[in-house]
Amino acid sequence: GEDVEQSLFLSVREGDSSVINCTYTDSSSTYLYWYKQEPGAGLQLLTYIFSNMDMKQDQRLTVLLNKKDKHLSLRIADTQTGDSAIYFCAEIGRGNKLTFGTGTQLKVEL
Amino acid sequence: EAQVTQNPRYLITVTGKKLTVTCSQNMNHEYMSWYRQDPGLGLRQIYYSMNVEVTDKGDVPEGYKVSRKEKRNFPLILESPSPNQTSLYFCASSPKVSVPGYEQYFGPGTRLTVT
Numbered sequence: 001g002e003d004v005e006q007s008l009f010l011s012v013r014e015g016d017s018s019v020i021n022c023t024y025t026d027s028s029s030t031y032l033y034w035y036k037q038e039p040g041a042g043l044q045l046l047t048y049i050f051s052n053m054d055m056k057q058d059q060r061l062t063v064l065l066n067k068k069d070k071h072l073s074l075r076i077a078d079t080q081t082g083d084s085a086i087y088f089c090a091e092i093g094r095g096n097k098l099t100f101g102t103g104t105q106l107k108v109e110l
Numbered sequence: 111e112a113q114v115t116q117n118p119r120y121l122i123t124v125t126g127k128k129l130t131v132t133c134s135q136n137m138n139h140e141y142m143s144w145y146r147q148d149p150g151l152g153l154r155q156i157y158y159s160m161n162v163e164v165t166d167k168g169d170v171p172e173g174y175k176v177s178r179k180e181k182r183n184f185p186l187i188l189e190s191p192s193p194n195q196t197s198l199y200f201c202a203s204s205p206k207v208s209v210p211g212y213e214q215y216f217g218p219g220t221r222l223t224v225t
Contacts, residue, residue: 008150042114042200042216043153088152098214100145102152 004091004101011107018076020104022089025070029091032065034074037086037103046074046087076106084108112137114217116201122223123191131186131220133201141204142184143168143214144176146197153200159184191224198222 004024012018024032030051035043049056049063049072056063062075072089089101114135123129135142143158145168155168159178173195175187184203188195198221202214 004152006152040219042202042218043214044216045213098155100153102150 004089004099006087006089006101006104008102009105009107011109012079013109014079014081016079018074018079018083018106018108020074020076020087020089020106022072022074022101023070024072024089024091024099024101026091026099027067027070031092032063032072033090033092033098034061034063035088035090035100037088039085043088079106079108081108081110112215114201114203114215116199116217116220118220119218120221122225124225125192126190129188129191129222131188131199131201131222133184133186133217134182135184135201135203135215136182137203137205137215138181139203139205139215140181141206142178143202144174144184144186145200145202146170146195147200147219148197156186156199191222193224196222196224 006022031048033048034046036046037043047058047061049065060077064073086103086105088103090098092098117132140161144156145153147153154170156174157168157176159165162181165176178184198219200219201217204214
């Protein structure tokens with residue numbers, strides 16, 4: 001099956017690092033994505049990683065991919081209140097089908 | 111401005127009353143898709159369309175219909191809505207589904223309540 005799982009909630013203090021985790025089951029996944037959904041809005045692409053990479057860094061965002069364990073993580077350094085949102089991981093697997101995870105609600109506290 | 115628009119943004123209706131949620135994109139994208147978002151379930155794909163006059167079922171197509179008569183529009187039709195279709199619906203589009211690293215552009219969402 002094509003299940004993508006995430007923990008539902010994460011709470012961090014402003015200035016700390018946030019780590020959002022995701023596990024997937026489709027070993028044929030070629031690309032893995034992180035989308036951000038702010039309150040009352042649609043999803044926006046944050047970053048993506050190709051399956052032959054282990055890590056990708058983009059300013060405050062670091063994506064780590066462990067293909068052996070089918071584990072993807074998103075680290076946000078120096079988390080700000082504007083980072084409060086729901087974060088979805090997604091994978092492209094067989095048939096170019098995009099499958100989204102359950103979403104992690106990140107709450108940033110002062 | 112490049113965007114995906116949906117209408118209406120909010121809708122409360124009664125069981126059995128046919129409704130249509132419109133979706134339009136101005137980016138000349140080939141691929142369009144409908145998702146529903148429910149707490150704890152993430153986004154689940156309802157239907158998608160690879161191009162004009164080409165539509166396919168996603169993971170949860172029961173109770174929904176779509177059409178793609180023009181490239182820019184992809185309406186979602188609920189012929190006989192039921193309370194279990196109460197959800198937040200998103201339309202999305204992208205240039206081509208098979209382009210590596212492609213980004214799906216999402217509409218703002220339509221919150222539907224069926225009583």
